[in-house]
Amino acid sequence: MFNKKQDAEELxxxxxxxxxxxxxxxxxxxxxxxxxxxxxxxxxxxxxxxxREAIDNVIDYIIPHGYQDINETxxxxxxxxxxxxxxxxVFRKGKKDINEGLxxxxxxxxxxxxDLKQHPLYEDEELVMMxxxxxxxxxxxxxxxxxxxxxxxxxxxxNTIENIVIGEDDDDPVFTISDLLPHLARKAQMNKKANEFIxxxxxxxIVGSMPFSDDTEVKERFKLxxxxxxxxxxGIKEEDFVxxxxxxxxxxxxxxxxxxxxxVGGYGQDDRVCSFGAMKAILDxxxxxxxxxxxxxxxxxxxxxxxxxxxxxxxxLVIGEILEKQGITNNNTLMKILASxxxxxSDVNAALHPDWKEVHEKRNAAYLNAGMVLSKFTGSGxxxxxNEANAEFVAKLRRxxxxxxxxxxxxxxxxxxxxxGGTIAKFMAYYGMNVIDAGVPILDMHSPFEISSKADIWxxxxxxxxxxxxxxxx
Ligand code: MN
Ligand code: MN
Numbered sequence: 001m002f003n004k005k006q007d008a009e010e011l012x013x014x015x016x017x018x019x020x021x022x023x024x025x026x027x028x029x030x031x032x033x034x035x036x037x038x039x040x041x042x043x044x045x046x047x048x049x050x051x052r053e054a055i056d057n058v059i060d061y062i063i064p065h066g067y068q069d070i071n072e073t074x075x076x077x078x079x080x081x082x083x084x085x086x087x088x089x090v091f092r093k094g095k096k097d098i099n100e101g102l103x104x105x106x107x108x109x110x111x112x113x114x115d116l117k118q119h120p121l122y123e124d125e126e127l128v129m130m131x132x133x134x135x136x137x138x139x140x141x142x143x144x145x146x147x148x149x150x151x152x153x154x155x156x157x158x159n160t161i162e163n164i165v166i167g168e169d170d171d172d173p174v175f176t177i178s179d180l181l182p183h184l185a186r187k188a189q190m191n192k193k194a195n196e197f198i199x200x201x202x203x204x205x206i207v208g209s210m211p212f213s214d215d216t217e218v219k220e221r222f223k224l225x226x227x228x229x230x231x232x233x234x235g236i237k238e239e240d241f242v243x244x245x246x247x248x249x250x251x252x253x254x255x256x257x258x259x260x261x262x263x264v265g266g267y268g269q270d271d272r273v274c275s276f277g278a279m280k281a282i283l284d285x286x287x288x289x290x291x292x293x294x295x296x297x298x299x300x301x302x303x304x305x306x307x308x309x310x311x312x313x314x315x316x317l318v319i320g321e322i323l324e325k326q327g328i329t330n331n332n333t334l335m336k337i338l339a340s341x342x343x344x345x346s347d348v349n350a351a352l353h354p355d356w357k358e359v360h361e362k363r364n365a366a367y368l369n370a371g372m373v374l375s376k377f378t379g380s381g382x383x384x385x386x387n388e389a390n391a392e393f394v395a396k397l398r399r400x401x402x403x404x405x406x407x408x409x410x411x412x413x414x415x416x417x418x419x420x421g422g423t424i425a426k427f428m429a430y431y432g433m434n435v436i437d438a439g440v441p442i443l444d445m446h447s448p449f450e451i452s453s454k455a456d457i458w459x460x461x462x463x464x465x466x467x468x469x470x471x472x473x474x
Contacts, residue, residue: 109297110299369455
């Protein structure tokens, strides 16, 4: 009865699941390509600090590949649809027509940040400050005592637009939120809970401290000095901030991390790492059978509501436009295309943190360097607020990824009762399509310096290509 033991190792190999490390499957030749991809990604990430910049930079990428603005062409082969410069659809026709199948990759281009308030500027104790309102889920203390840059647009009533980027060039000034010194923080901060450590109304950036003139009779002469400078350089008056989208983000470029340079550190990797991968994949996929659509959406970090968010009719609008150009105006065709589409909702996942293992469930966690990561569902508690991918769709993706030697794994966000979070997937599932979360594991998500692995982002990019190039009918 106990003789079975002799075959145990063989049997183990055959029956047990073993998570792989992506580096183990990357040889020298592939590593060169991976390095090239990472370098390009780091440049894109460094230059894309806002949703607008992320979209602008994608458009700059795709135009040389023959993609045209949908409003400027009758063709529906390679087109893009730009919505307010904050959401973008990139469509590539496959060998088959759009109504014979559609593969979608959706990601988001907005990231947690601090927005300037509509009346931001004030003077206090002869310092000039600006008030902010945080956007998305941040740990507020992470934004203190660090160089911050200002990115955005001011739109004047005559419709002219002033683009503002301050704090990225080496000789630019930066801004900062000053924290309280430890000597005096004992009562005011140290005994407080982390979410009370710095109240939202104290997230004010320092923008100046010199007077307009030495005439001390001039009221608010420090604020006046800053407004005079803004007016001189940008034509801005104080009221113009009411029609502005100005974001305060960490200053500086994304960087390689580690002696071995195996990791990427930078702001906004959630979810520009997936946005970049999706965009590169639709450009680089050699032959695609089904038509492909990459959607880069805004507002995910605040729940996807809004004209440029996923909880809108943007997707219907885009497919409707493409069909109309092909002479199809039947709404039922549109709905059938959406219901039979396959979709990767591409977003980052929480990598298991070696110092905080207690919040993860290690058998079902995402791991840095374990490759692309799928999540069958998101949400919180008893799968609340999520959609869940069908087993059939997961099986199809297993086959696609394994056939193409993509290193991947599947995970839940954390322990069942620990917290949770949603993504865009459920807004795609609304149309009846197959959809699953697919992205990369990230350490320190939503911080000003998120960490991803080069091996994972490489596997995700290749996974996207495999998905778009798949020729199976089911
Ligand atoms: Mn995300
Ligand atoms: Mn996020």
